[in-house]
Amino acid sequence: MSKTALQTFEPRKTPVxxxxxxxxxxxxxxxxxxxxxxxxxxxxTTRVAQRAGVSVGTLYQYFPNKSALLQALLKAxxxxxxxxxxxxxxxxxxxxxxxxxxxxxxxxxxxKFHDIExxxxxxxxxxxxxxxRIARQMRVRASKAMTALFKSAYTGGIxxxxxxxxxxxxxxxxxxxxxxxxxVKPGTMAAMRRxxxxxxxxxLCASAE
Amino acid sequence: MSKTALQTFEPRKTPVxxxxxxxxxxxxxxxxxxxxxxxxxxxxTTRVAQRAGVSVGTLYQYFPNKSALLQALLKAxxxxxxxxxxxxxxxxxxxxxxxxxxxxxxxxxxxKFHDIExxxxxxxxxxxxxxxRIARQMRVRASKAMTALFKSAYTGGIxxxxxxxxxxxxxxxxxxxxxxxxxVKPGTMAAMRRxxxxxxxxxLCASAE
DNA sequence: TATTTAGATGAAGAAAGCTTCAGGTTTGGA
DNA sequence: TCCAAACCTGAAGCTTTCTTCATCTAAATA
Numbered sequence: 207m208s209k210t211a212l213q214t215f216e217p218r219k220t221p222v223x224x225x226x227x228x229x230x231x232x233x234x235x236x237x238x239x240x241x242x243x244x245x246x247x248x249x250x251t252t253r254v255a256q257r258a259g260v261s262v263g264t265l266y267q268y269f270p271n272k273s274a275l276l277q278a279l280l281k282a283x284x285x286x287x288x289x290x291x292x293x294x295x296x297x298x299x300x301x302x303x304x305x306x307x308x309x310x311x312x313x314x315x316x317x318k319f320h321d322i323e324x325x326x327x328x329x330x331x332x333x334x335x336x337x338x339r340i341a342r343q344m345r346v347r348a349s350k351a352m353t354a355l356f357k358s359a360y361t362g363g364i365x366x367x368x369x370x371x372x373x374x375x376x377x378x379x380x381x382x383x384x385x386x387x388x389x390v391k392p393g394t395m396a397a398m399r400r401x402x403x404x405x406x407x408x409x410l411c412a413s414a415e
Numbered sequence: 416m417s418k419t420a421l422q423t424f425e426p427r428k429t430p431v432x433x434x435x436x437x438x439x440x441x442x443x444x445x446x447x448x449x450x451x452x453x454x455x456x457x458x459x460t461t462r463v464a465q466r467a468g469v470s471v472g473t474l475y476q477y478f479p480n481k482s483a484l485l486q487a488l489l490k491a492x493x494x495x496x497x498x499x500x501x502x503x504x505x506x507x508x509x510x511x512x513x514x515x516x517x518x519x520x521x522x523x524x525x526x527k528f529h530d531i532e533x534x535x536x537x538x539x540x541x542x543x544x545x546x547x548r549i550a551r552q553m554r555v556r557a558s559k560a561m562t563a564l565f566k567s568a569y570t571g572g573i574x575x576x577x578x579x580x581x582x583x584x585x586x587x588x589x590x591x592x593x594x595x596x597x598x599v600k601p602g603t604m605a606a607m608r609r610x611x612x613x614x615x616x617x618x619l620c621a622s623a624e
Numbered sequence: 625t626a627t628t629t630a631g632a633t634g635a636a637g638a639a640a641g642c643t644t645c646a647g648g649t650t651t652g653g654a
Numbered sequence: 655t656c657c658a659a660a661c662c663t664g665a666a667g668c669t670t671t672c673t674t675c676a677t678c679t680a681a682a683t684a
Binding site for chain 2: 245246247329330332333334335338341342345366369370372373375376377378379380381383384385387388397398401402404405407408409411412413
Binding site: 479 | 640641642643644645650651652
């Protein structure tokens with residue numbers, strides 16, 4: 207086994223006492239804060255530790271390296287989104303396309319805007335090579351579930367369910383991103399939700415044979 | 416004036432001989448290549464210069480710093496997209512919503528996929544703080560033009576042209592990104608073009624009063 | 625209470641990158 | 655041909671960051 211190629215990203219130690227669990231939480235939150243306020247280029251392990259109120263050594267006790275810290279954060283976030291989408295697909299099984307559109311957009315928006323700060327901050331992380339891999343996994347999970355859902359459609363089936371699923375998912379992701387990156391205002395958010403529903407519904411219905 | 420705050424991003428020197436113009440071109444292309452093959456974290460000025468076949472010193476003769484190099488690349492790319500969108504809006508003025516949908520998606524896809532390598536590579540750049548600023552400027556230009564276009568719609572006007580413009584633009588961006596980041600295959604591209612047109616047309620028509 | 629285990633600390637080693645600049649080469653005009 | 659301007663070079667200074675580890679403190683356990 208090559209020495210350099212093998213790089214573990216597993217946590218070095220799992221917290222067993224309450225004290226250390228708090229440290230880990232503080233570190234994760236601090237990472238989001240630093241990402242938002244300083245940007246990814248200025249994110250250093252020392253700075254994160256400082257803001258979390260712990261020492262660098264503590265950080266390295268739970269995360270083997272800086273990259274693992276960022277990946278853990280991104281994975282947790284995207285897993286949440288994928289979970290939400292799968293749940294929504296299960297709930298919408300057999301419904302009409304219009305209902306599917308509503309449930310899917312609701313689930314996506316809720317999941318993505320649940321922790322707005324993290325969502326915004328993590329865009330900076332998702333473009334690293336490893337970040338892209340994680341994002342892709344999430345897309346695969348979601349679009350698989352959506353494809354299966356479309357096949358179960360109550361009225362007029364969709365000719366190319368996979369393609370439609372991927373397109374719709376990307377579109378929702380794009381619209382959310384556009385909004386998150388240009389600053390979310392409470393009022394605008396409700397409007398976006400509506401637009402996204404309109405978009406999803408009209409696209410799905412247009413895709414039905 | 417603060418010493419640190421003032422940072423110029425203007426080129427240090429403008430090429431006047433053919434030799435230097437070639438160097439600049441080589442550097443820009445090399446940047447894309449390094450970005451694609453090594454990723455942004457491993458992109459160093461030395462590596463870029465090496466791949467371009469020049470020395471670091473030469474690089475710094477035309478770009479005041481690493482950030483300026485990346486920004487120049489991103490700006491050129493996004494300016495191209497914004498130009499294309501404005502042109503398409505001018506061409507579609509007064510047409511039907513369906514025609515608008517087709518012209519807008521065509522323009523966007525053509526511009527974005529004109530230089531696929533650069534498009535893919537530059538996603539990694541667009542998430543830096545300065546990159547986001549540049550991306551925002553492009554979005555503003557495009558959505559302004561689109562808003563004006565929608566107001567000129569031949570049949571049934573759109574109630575909230577600005578919101579619809581921003582939503583559609585983000586959706587197109589999202590779908591393109593999804594495709595570019597998961598690897599473009601020639602066949603799939605034509606399909607995506609169709610899906611995007613369907614999406615745009617159905618969304619625009621659904622948004623008409 | 626004594627002992628062991630978990631957790632925390634932060635100075636410092638090591639590595640890497642950005643940027644400069646003094647000096648060399650090429651080009652184009654006079 | 656000769657000179658000035660444009661262009662190129664790359665070793666090295668300076669800074670920054672990651673990561674380790676010997677040492678200390680707190681908690682749990684017997």
